Amino acid sequence: MTWTNIRYPRPLAPGATIAVTAFSAGVPEACHPRLEIVLAHLRAQGFQVIEGGCLRENIKHVSAPKEVRARELMQFLCDDRIDALMPPWGGDFAMDLLPLLDFEQLAAVKPKWLIGFSDISTLQMALTTRLGWATAHTANLMQLHPEEREPLTRSVFDCLNQATGEDVAQQSSTTYQVAGESFADNPDAVLSLTASTCWQVLGDANTAKVEGRLIGGCLDTLCHLAATPYFDLASFRRASSNDGVLLYFENAEMPPTVYLRTLLGLKYQGMFEGLNGIIIGRNAVSKAEGQGITSDEALCQALADLPVPVIFDADIGHLPPNLTMINGAFAELSVADGQATLKQMLC
Missing domain, CATH: 3.40.50.10740 (Murein tetrapeptidase LD-carboxypeptidase, N-terminal domain)
Known part of the structure; x- marks a missing residue:
């Protein structure tokens, strides 16, 4: 199709x-x-x-x-x-x-x-x-x-x-939730914003600008669908060839060792080739007890040699809040000093 x-x-x-x-x-x-x-x-x-x-x-x-x-x-x-x-x-x-x-x-x-x-x-x-x-x-x-x-x-x-034809503009958050109340315990719970937001760029740079068609989601499930008819990134890249692609994802439950293996496996499959940039949400699992490696270290080991900007700790995923990321929209993202501006064009 x-x-x-x-x-x-x-x-x-x-x-x-x-x-x-x-x-x-x-x-x-x-x-x-x-x-x-x-x-x-x-x-x-x-x-x-x-x-x-x-x-x-x-x-x-x-x-x-x-x-x-x-x-x-x-x-x-x-x-x-x-x-x-x-x-x-x-x-x-x-x-x-x-x-x-x-x-x-x-x-x-x-x-x-x-x-x-x-x-x-x-x-x-x-x-x-x-x-x-x-x-x-x-x-x-x-x-x-x-x-x-x-x-x-x-x-x-x-x-x-x-x-x-219209645009959607958003700014990154200033704070995010690390742990929230159970809806069963408190039906009126709202976000508990206790940690400071700081978007990062992999490597030495603290600024980045990328653009392209957005596509992405939860890595925990999407990693199992790579190269299937239900996550055909190659076809999406071809359809978006005039604009390029921004791939985004977030880790919900994978401990750092599993996260590293997953990223390497996708890298070997060519998942990260031909992209304009990669945007990664805050890791909901930063370090598993006794593993001796953090999720940030896993990310660096797997993706530091990519020839495109890799932006992480973004407002995406299981440590809310979440940006509204419109899959398929053309996006322009700029990051500087830990904050970000995202503009999406519905074109």
Whole structure:
């Protein structure tokens, strides 16, 4: 399947319809009060909300059997009355669904926003690289509490309420969360921003400027899809040959030794060739007890010899807040003195 131009869903403005389905991990009963709060907040902002059947249970890490999850996902993706899909959060087994989706059928429907991060990026990658749909790697629905004041998290819908041809500009955060409260313990938890944000550039430089088409997600799942039809970076590079590609990713759970092996394996496969730059989120696992190596050291060992800028500790991933990264958009990123400016053009 081939495509030539990125297809942007229509702007996500009040009045739009958002379907909520958990195609990976569902929401256990203990977190239902939090779920009710964020769903009510969507409605209060003027969105029409359709709640799927695969949502309010979580058994063996999933909301429902894979066939049921895939059927509901296809139903929502093919319903052109729906403008966006927002899973509550990620999980572990979205990969189960990939062979069950009919991409030929999806190629004929209007694109919808798929919004969130973590295991949600497993499906985002497939939709963007196979169909050319723009998708939104950003805060998860369960983080969008009405009392949240962190600017990047509060601005998700502002970023997605832009028409094709318009720009989205964001600044990096000033602080980020290392550990937050459980939604089961406190349904009204908001981000606890205790650490200072400092974007870094691998090597001696403390500044960098890169541009290209954005593509990326959670390395924990995407590393297993490299060179498959569901993460065909080579095809995405060809389709983006006039602009170049910015690959971004983040590490959620891999300890440094596994992280290093993963990066080296992808490097040997040619994953990092032909890019304009690499952007890496803050590592949620910085050092495993007794391993004697940090994630930053693993990153340096694996990627320090690449001929393109490698930017890390970015506002991407499991140590929030998250930028809204639009897969497929043309982006210009500048980093200086630990802070960053990201401009994305929906073209």
